[in-house]
Amino acid sequence: MHNLAQNTPQLYRITYEAYSKFANEINRCINLDEISEVCKTHLKYLINFQIIRMTIFQGDKLFTFELAGNNIWFDLNGKNEIFPYEKQLLFNGVPLITNEIPDKLVKGKLNLNNLLDPVLWGWCFDKSERKVVVSLLADQEKSFSIGDVDILKLMVDCVQAKFSENYLRRQLAIQNENLSEAYNTIKEKNEEIQRIVFNQKEIIKARTSEIVQKNEKLLHISALNAHNIREPLSRILGIIELFDFLDDETCRKDLVPKLKSSSEEMDGVLKEVVEMASKELTDLKAAEI
Known part of the structure; x- marks a missing residue:
């Protein structure tokens, strides 16, 4: 007991150093793959476990992270199953300690029969x-x-x-991509409108x-009409006026x-x-067609 008391400060210092290194490495991560690799490398120096599982619920998103030995699994698409005990923890928030180990937790990761007095926390x-x-x-x-x-x-x-930071970064990237797509769509529509306006101007100009x-x-x-018709019409009107001043014989012979x-x-x-008007109208109709 005396030796344990003497070693406690040293154990705290070692644990603190291990955690500091872990935290620094996590802070440098820029994606989930890097976070997973850091956890795989450093968690075993912080705590003892056969399997550790972390499920993060944020809005309608679900992130699951599992580590067993040197094997790691993570999923951001919510495809992994939520275990009944996890639902219970979400519901009542009471910490869990049990010897009842769900088969699905260890399936494909380790053989439960090889463990000595396994406990699920x-x-x-x-x-x-x-x-x-x-x-x-x-x-x-x-x-x-x-x-x-x-x-x-x-x-x-x-x-x-760090997950929250990466999640927000990912959401911002998605929003930026959506904004970029919206901008490109608006740009294309504006160009289309400009083409339509230009075509309309050309059509109006042509019309x-x-x-x-x-x-x-x-x-x-x-x-x-005014020039060519006026001359013979004037002569006819003048001749008609002469009928009042000449006798019938003269009118018949001369007028x-x-x-x-x-x-x-x-x-x-x-x-x-x-004929000229008909030709002009025909040409105009042909031009319209």
């Missing part, structure tokens, strides 16, 4: 935004005691804090030019032939105008 730590359920399987070969709980709590705080051309052609047709000639000339002009 369990705790639920409430960390405000998340809950951490820790279970530890020990036996006489690798024994765990109440005195080891403090260092276990320090280890849990260190790991879950405006087309309307101007049509108006010019209509003005041209109107000018032809009627001139009236006929002017009428025929006017008819020819009208036909020419109609």
Whole structure:
């Protein structure tokens, strides 16, 4: 007993140094793979265990970490099963010490028959935004005691804090990726809108030019009507006025032939105008098609 009392300060110092090294290594980790490797390397120097399992619940996310010897398993997708005793710990928060070891806890990890008086320990730590359920399987070969709980709590705080940091980093990365995708989508839509606006401007420009051309052609047709028709029409009107001043014989011999000639000339002009207008309208319709 005296030797144990003398060695206690030294044991505390060794444990503190081991924990400090563990914490420093955890702080350097940038992903779950690195956290797992640090745990595999250093946890065996802090506490004794055959299997240690840590399940972190944060929102709808579930992270499970298991270590047995040099084998490690972790899952961030919530595919691992939550054991009944873990649900009980979540519900009542009462620490667990039992000799009833679930087969699923040891399956594929170790042979339970090879352990001497195995004991399952369990705790639920409430960390405000998340809950951490820790279970530890020990036996006489690798024994765990109440005195080891403090260092276990320090280890849990260190790991879950780093997990939270990585979780937030991952969430930020996902949000940044979503924002980047949204930005690219908005950029593509803006470019599409710009193309539509440009095309609309070109269409409006072309339509405006087309309307101007049509108006010019209509003005041209109107000018032809006014000029070409006016001359024979004026002669016809003048001849008609002479009928009031000349006798019938003179009108029949002199005015009627001139009236006929002017009428025929006017008819020819009208036909020419109609043909020209028809051609212009046909050309305009063809241009629209």
